[in-house]
Amino acid sequence: MERNNLAKAVRMRAFSEGNSKTGSSSSSSTELLVYLNGEFVPQSKAAISVFDHGFLYGDGIFEGIAVYSGKPFRLEEHILRLFDSAKAIDLRIPVNAKEVARAIKDTIRINKLVDGYMRPIVTRGVGTMGLNPSYCKKSTFVIIPLRQSDYPLMHLNDRPARAIVSTIRRNPSFCTPASAKTLNYLNNILAKQQANASGVDEAIMLDWTGLVSEGTGDNLFLVKRGHVLTASQHCSILPGVTRTAVLDACRNLGIRTSESELTLHDLYTADEAFLTSTSLEIQSLIEIDGRQIGNGLEGSITKRIKRKFDEMKEKGE
Numbered sequence: 001m002e003r004n005n006l007a008k009a010v011r012m013r014a015f016s017e018g019n020s021k022t023g024s025s026s027s028s029s030t031e032l033l034v035y036l037n038g039e040f041v042p043q044s045k046a047a048i049s050v051f052d053h054g055f056l057y058g059d060g061i062f063e064g065i066a067v068y069s070g071k072p073f074r075l076e077e078h079i080l081r082l083f084d085s086a087k088a089i090d091l092r093i094p095v096n097a098k099e100v101a102r103a104i105k106d107t108i109r110i111n112k113l114v115d116g117y118m119r120p121i122v123t124r125g126v127g128t129m130g131l132n133p134s135y136c137k138k139s140t141f142v143i144i145p146l147r148q149s150d151y152p153l154m155h156l157n158d159r160p161a162r163a164i165v166s167t168i169r170r171n172p173s174f175c176t177p178a179s180a181k182t183l184n185y186l187n188n189i190l191a192k193q194q195a196n197a198s199g200v201d202e203a204i205m206l207d208w209t210g211l212v213s214e215g216t217g218d219n220l221f222l223v224k225r226g227h228v229l230t231a232s233q234h235c236s237i238l239p240g241v242t243r244t245a246v247l248d249a250c251r252n253l254g255i256r257t258s259e260s261e262l263t264l265h266d267l268y269t270a271d272e273a274f275l276t277s278t279s280l281e282i283q284s285l286i287e288i289d290g291r292q293i294g295n296g297l298e299g300s301i302t303k304r305i306k307r308k309f310d311e312m313k314e315k316g317e
């Protein structure tokens, strides 16, 4: 949407509706404004049709973007992944990459968000009850802002995490594409249920061949003899933006990395392990399937990478 039209849409919906709660600040008592198909709508009024195929069939894609000091972290990478996800499921995003970036920045600005989270979602749009996507004429494009306090975090408060290996596998590339961030998270939810039932924080998922892939909403890193390892892109991972930032951080710190095929043996015998995602950032993992990783404490290499990552956040790198 053009800048002027966007500004007009904001004025029309947010302010002419007398949304006095939303205009002034981003304190926790005010209602945030959701970007909905080019307009800003108070979150309690932001609704889409029950005939939207995102709702009916999970036919859509999304992103999760951290906002630090009012700036979206690695926005360009998130937008590239959004457009790759769209290509992977042959979905038309109704605006171009520049306009997506602008809509995200406008959503931050209008909500006066300082630290928070942005959730752009594009669905196939409203269609008939049948699953045929060709009846969906117009995609739905939504950006949901959250304050940091409302983040979908694992909320571990710096406590190291414990995990199990799930029996639920990541989809192979000949099924729903694992490297696209689609609205189909049921495998991951089933794996998370197993983690919940086992009383641990996270489930590690394998790919269909039994190689280690990633967590339910995060990438996995191992440290072995000073060498940082993570599953290669062909092991059904989502190519995480935080994963790339961590690989960049390691390069900066002169730590050797490799993206490779990891086995359960690599997992159980790692010296250190940690998970990465937009919402978790870097979360150390000290137990898998009841086995202690390393000495059961956050590892020294994990600590160094965390420090570097914090610097990168501050500098917006």
Ligand SMILES: Cc1ncc(COP(=O)(O)O)c(C=O)c1O
Binding pocket: 064, 188, 214, 215, 216, 217, 218, 219, 237, 238, 239, 240, 241, 242, 243, 276, 277, 278, 279
């Ligand atoms: C399945 C999965 N893997 C990995 C990640 C980490 O990706 P990012 O670092 O871009 O948040 C996510 C987060 O959205 C995810 O859902």
